[in-house]
Structures are given as structure tokens and as C-alpha cells.
Amino acid sequence: MALVITLTSACKKALDLDQKGVYNTDNYFRNEADAVNAITGIYSLLEGEDYISHAETTFDIASDDYWRSGDHSEDEAIENLTYDASNAQVRYSWKWKYETVNRSTNCIINIAKITNITDAIKKRSMGEAYFFRAFGYWRLMVIYGEVPIITNEDYLTQNFNVPKSSVEEVRKQIEADLKQAVDMLPESYTAADRGRVSKGTALGLLTKLYMYWEKFPEAIAAGQQVITNPNYALAANYQDNFTRANENSKEILFAVQAVQNVIQNDYTIYYIPRAWGGYGFSQPLQGLADEFEANDPRKAATLLSVGDQMDLGDGNGLTTFTADLSETGYSFRKYAVFNTVGDGGGPDHTYAVPLMRSADIYLLVAEAQIRTQGAGAGDALINQVRRRASAALPPVSGAGMTQLIHERRVELAGEGERHQDLMRWDKAQIVDIAAIYNLPVSKAPLDRNKTINFIRPKHYYYPIPQEEIDKSKGVLVQNPNF
Template sequence: MRSKKIIYTVIALALFNSACKKALDLDQQGVYTSDNYFRNEKDAINAVNGIYSLLEEEDYIGHAETTFDVPSDDYWRSGDHGEDEGIENLTYDASNAAIRYPWKWRYEEINRSTNCIINIPKITAISEAVKNRSLGEAYFLRAFGYWRLMIIQGDVPIITEDDYSKQNFNVPKSSIEEVRKQIEADLLKAVDLLPESYGGTDRGRVSKGTALGLLTKLYMYWEKLPEAIATGQKVIANSNYALAANYQDNFTRANESSTELLFSIQALQNVVQNDFTIYYIPRAWGGYGFSQPLQGLSNEFEANDPRKQATLLTVGDKVDLGDGNGLTTFTPDLSATGFAFKKYAVFNTQAAGGGVDHTFAVPLMRSADIYLLVAEALIRTQGAGAGDAIINQIRRRASAALPPVVGAGMKELIHERRVELAGEDQRHQDLMRWDKAKIVDIAAIYNLAVSKAPIDQNKTVTFVRPKNYYFPIPQVEIDKSKGVLIQNPNF
């Protein structure tokens, strides 16, 4: 999450020990390294802002990380990235470009975060509140970098503060258990240091609730269900992280101050482009037309569930593109599947010319996700019906017309997560963790033609256990390590 104030901040490349190049014949104003940069409170804030800036990278959270959800039965990859076909069909190898792109950005996030963790405590000209907050942000953002590495690649290298100080970055992989412990340790520190909420220009930074939310997700992936319940309940019980009044409020221009958005990518019109939204919008409307929803996802919604209309654009729907031409119709030529994600098709109707709205905050983690994880953990530990109250909170928020669940088991929980979080990069990972727990058969789900739409019939994904539980380490990283990094099994 990031406020508008953060977006304007630019950190000198020299802060991260990068070489400087002559640009526009400007006089050099100073040379900064990690040793002489961290002087005061402003430096600490700017350094942390430099970690947030990585979330805008097109080859990281801006787009590339969402590619790892395209094998799911929710959508077809679409787009013009040839490497995505291998990811979708699970026919990739370690040289696949989509696997290579985000690896370096995850470690750059870890690098910048560790730099702050080492140096901010040395600053004396800083208030205790800002120091604690800045360190909490750094611990969370480092945990998030390791989180993405852990769920995508499994066993990965952990770069310690000692490694960082010695500039020793060529280290062997740690086990997934060690990586989980590293993430847990960082998140627990973040929970202790971060404030519950923000106001003014700091609105949008990660909060205590953000750290608790990711910690809940970690415990679910770790199969530590009692810990997930206890941690997630702290999010549910705190009004600072309350659900938005209406489901669709999470996907509007005004959502950036929503209490439900625990973590999001924020941009600013005409200043910072939000690649995440552009990738989902049809090309004729100024986007790239990637990740087109399938008929099977459309079929999953109940007949009276308004989340379908808030989530999907269907042929015949009307949209205001802000171009002064009134409502534009979503026509069959805009999508090969007949659908697009409406929740990301947000347009700037407040300025002449319209176009894609970059002031829309893209949710990376919502409270609703955490609610449903707690409900799942309750069902799996206490039996069917134990999660009913929480599931019904989510359903009542969607519509009072939706019938309440009674005695809900995993079938109902899986349905609720699919329709509530559609297109939010959860489905493939959810199915894999449920498959590991023998709750679903992911191979059967993916090998099935799930609907009558031609594109659904053409999508047949062969899932191989245990190979496809994790993606390989990029081959270029294996090569650069000179034998220190060992490739994941089966690759």
C-alpha cells in the first residue's frame, strides 16, 4: 500500500550501491552509499518509500507475478507473451522468461528492506514513532518478498543481515520450512512495530493489519490452522480493517482509503502508470487484454449474486470510458472468451479524454480474504458449520438476497473464495494447497473441460505431482551461482 506522497519520492540509485551515469550534463550534488545516506528522519522515510516503489515494476507485482495464476480454471492467459503459454499449460522449463522476470525484483525488495533494517536503527535524528513505523514497513516488505519466493519456488536462498553486510549474495537454498520461519519472524516484528492505521498523506502504508493478514495466510499455507484462526481473528475484530459497505466499492476510483484494502498498489494519474490494471482491460479500450475470464468462472456465481456483475464484463454490458461518448458496449470482438474483468476496468471519467484510471488502487490483499481463511481453518479444525458466521458476513455484504449458508463445509468455502476473490491471484495457489491437503484433486480439475465455451474446451492443463507444486528457479540464476544454487526437483 502506498500513499500519493510516497509516489513522488525518488531515491538516488547510489543508495543501493549502483553505478552512476552522466545524465543531461547535470552537476553531481553528492555521492550516497548505505554508509552515509541514513542521516535523519527524512532519509529513513525516503529509503522505505524506495522499497514500495518496486511494487510498480511491470515485471514484478505490476504484472509478472499475476502470470503464476494463469494455469487456474478461472481464465485464459490471452495477450501476446509467448512465455505465458508455458506457464498456463504447465509445460514451462527453467529458462521460461516469465519465471525469470520477477525473481530479481523479489530479491531487490529483500535487498532494499534489509538495507533499511540494518541502517535505520543507527539514525538518531528521528522520532521513535517514525523509526518504529519505518522498521515495521521494512520487515513487512522483506517478508512479502520472501512470501512470493516461497509460494512460487519453495526452497530459496535466505540473505541474512550478515550476508548483506559482507555483500555475500551467492548463498545456497534454504528449506521451505526455514523460509517460512524467516517470513514469520519478520511479520511478527512488523506486527509489533506498525501502527493500526494511518491518516492524511501517510494513508496507504502497510499497517499492523497488513502484517496480521499476511501472517494468517502464511499459517494457512504452513497448515498451522489454530495459529491462522488466532491471527486472522485479530483482523476480523478490528474496525480499522472492516469490510467495505459494498463489494464493488473495492474496485472504484474512491477505494484507496477503504479499510478493507490491507495491501494495495496505488498509482497516480499522469504520474505513475498502474500496469496491473492495464493488463486486464481490453486492447481497444487502452489495455492489453490479458487474463480473460472463462465461462466456468461465470457459471460459478449464483444467479442472484451481484459480485458477478461487479467482477465480470459480459457481452452487452455498458461501460463509461470517460471519452465523452457516453456508454460503450462490451462486444464479442473485445475478448476471445466473451468476458473481461470489470473489477479492474476502471476509467477516468473526471478528466477530458478519459482513459484508464491510474488513481485506482489495485487490491493485493483484502480483509475478505482473511475472513474466509479463518472460516476455512474453523471448518477444517472444528467441522462443518464452524465457519458459517464468517462466511455469512461475506455473503450478506455481497447481497441480502443471497441465502445464508448452514452447516457449510469445504465445498461451500471453496465456492465462496472463488467468487469473492476472482481474478485476485488466489485461485491456482488455493487449489494447490487444497490438493496437498487432499481436499481437492487439482489434476482432475485442470484436466477437465469446464464449460461449453470453445476457449475453455481448448484449455487442458496437465498437472503433475509433485513437480507442479512449485516452479523452477530461473536457469540463469543457477548458472550465475556456479553450482551454489541447486535446481528444484524434476527440473
């Protein structure tokens, strides 16, 4: 795999550019700077609009929390569970996750050989690469189920056309990489390296892996290392996680980072109303709004309702959220982050979008405790999350899965967890996802309904992109029922 680096000047034509260097894996990984830059190249993938931004959020819109809105037919098909193997979002997702896997594997193989590097940076960089390879496989497994595992040897021989591995094998691959990452990554960083993945990030993803695997003792053990570590403490206020200053929050274990005037994050514009500079996709439904308790401030921090006011940074003071800004009467406030007047106003493309928070891990450990020890075993952790939201929220006592499911829905609303949560609970026969998705959901103010026909086991996973099957010439086999 070659890496071509050029320096450009705006006053030159493209054909006049002087190529400054041609690098490949044989001559690129020479020193510490090369290692750090290669790892940065993995992080940069998170900025891709067809990776984390639009494509990833689409995979939650089938849930009872969202109306897709927007004008993308591929999104409508995913929302209604009528997609097929040619769906554009299904196709984009595969490509970018394997790009993450490949860049990470490249770093794992080659950074290990660098001698002109400090031990600390070498260890950290290897840990980052192991984490990101695990993350790539994690998202592939959650979305597609059985997927090909590209080994180091496959990478070295450029053998990328390999058959699918079982879900169990993919989980073992993710587990192995995350354990490596846990051993290598630091617990925290100084301001200069803020935003890098940490030991807590790897432990958090390992907790999630074990929960999907239904390895509850292992999930508790991994999760406890997050929730007992002050480096990953819950933010003082729930809304602190969804502000311009949130990159300083210890609670955010993993986020999409961006830098003003250097690289922008397009994630939030999909949630911001079109009239306010966004695209207005993924609008909350009334059912989600109704799920919040009357005195839960997370509702106001999560949702924009008709009559709410926001400062758009345009110099016009407060702007009122009106019914015509959303087809459902709601928008996600937690992603409505705007620049100040001095920055030019408009959507803030440097906002650090949380991809994993400690609160998620608190609730996963609470769930594992309930499912292994019975109702009430997770009360302490659920109440920590509730108390952080508001001292006025009554504590739970003897909480079972009903209370846990409620808490995850309101705490993590709009953060891409609901659809996958419901599917894993359906597999465990804790909920009936088909019944939940077939209940009419009022789509105010247009008086429409959203009903979805969930078919087991077909809809537990998405199809392998047809173009990938075609390119494999029979090596890849389509998922059942597609």
C-alpha cells in the same frame, strides 16, 4: 550498495547533467527524511511491470478461472504448465522479489542506527521494512519453494551467493519478520499516509502464512485480530473495493498505490480490452462465470459480459462490451477503471489495486475453523462475507470445504488466489487438482478447450531461473523434476 541521486532538466542533454550527490549506506541514512525516502523506495518496486503487475498475475493463469490471451509465449507456457527454467516470467519474478528483500534489509540495518528521527517514524519505518522483507520471501516461497535466505550478515558482507533454505526455514523467516512488523506498525494512518502497510496488513499476511503452513490455531489467532478490528472492516458494498475511491476502503489491507501525473500503476491495463486502451490478458472463462449464484451481484461487479456498458471517460457516453473484445466472452470489470473526461479518459493508472483484502482473511479464518472444528464452524464468517455481497444470498448452514471453496472462488475472482488455493487444497487431499485442470473448459465463443496436465509434485513449485543457477556456479540447485 550505492544510491546515486541526480536532478534532471528536460532541456539538457544527458551528458550535460550535473550530479547533485553520491550516496551509499555509509552516508545516506542520516535523518528521518532519509529513512522515509528509503522506505518509499521499497513501495516503489510494486509499480514495476515485471514485478506485481504482469509477472505476478501470470502465476494464476494456469487455474480454471482464466484464459491467458495475449501474445506472450512465456505466459502460454505458464498457463499450460509447460514452462521450464528459462521462462521469462519465472526469471523476472525472482529478480524483483530479491530486490524487495535487499532494500528491506538495507533499511532494517541502517534505520535502526539513525538518531535524528522521531520514535514513531523510526518504529513505523522499521515495521514497514520487516513487512516488505516478509512479503518478498512469502512470494518467493509460494512460487519457488526452497529459496536462499539472505541474512543481515550476508547483506553486510555482500555475500549474496548462498544455497537454498528449506521451505520450513523460509516460513520461519517470514514468521519472524511479520511478528516484528506486527509489533512495530500502527493500526491505521491519517490521510497523509494512506496506503502504507499497517498492523492489519502484517496480521493478514501472517494468517495466510499459517494457512499455507497448516498451522490452523495460529491462523485463527492472527486472523481474528484483523476481522474483529473496525479499522479493517469489510466495505459496505463489494464493488466499493474496485472503484477510483477504493483507496479509502478499510477493507483493503495492501494495495499498489499510484499518484496522477507522478507515478502510474500499469496493473489494470493487462485486464482491460485492447480496444479500450489495455492489453486484454487474463480473460475469465465460462466456468468462473457459471460459479456465481444467480442472485449474486459479485458476478456483475467482477465480470464484464457481452452487452454490458461502461463509461470509458472518452466523452462518448456508454460503450458496449461486445464479443470481439474478448476471446472468452468476458473481461474483468473489477479492473476496468477509467479516468473521467476531465482527466483525459482512458485506463486509470492511479487506481489502488488491491493485493490483500479483509474478506480474504475472513474466509481463511472460516477455513481454519472448518478444518479444525468441522462443518459449520465457519458459518458465521462465511455469512458475513455473503451478507455484505447481498442480503438476497441465502446464508450457509453447516458449511464444509465445498462451500468454503466456492466462496473463495467468487469473492476473490481475478485476485491471484485460485491456483495457489487449489494447490494447497490438493496437498491436503481436499481436491484433486489434476482432475480439475484436465476437465475440458469451454472457451466461448471460439469453441476451444483448455486442458492442463498437472503433475505432482513437479507443478507445486516453479523452477529456479536457470540464469540464477548459472551465476551461482553450483551453489543453487534446481528444484526437482526440472
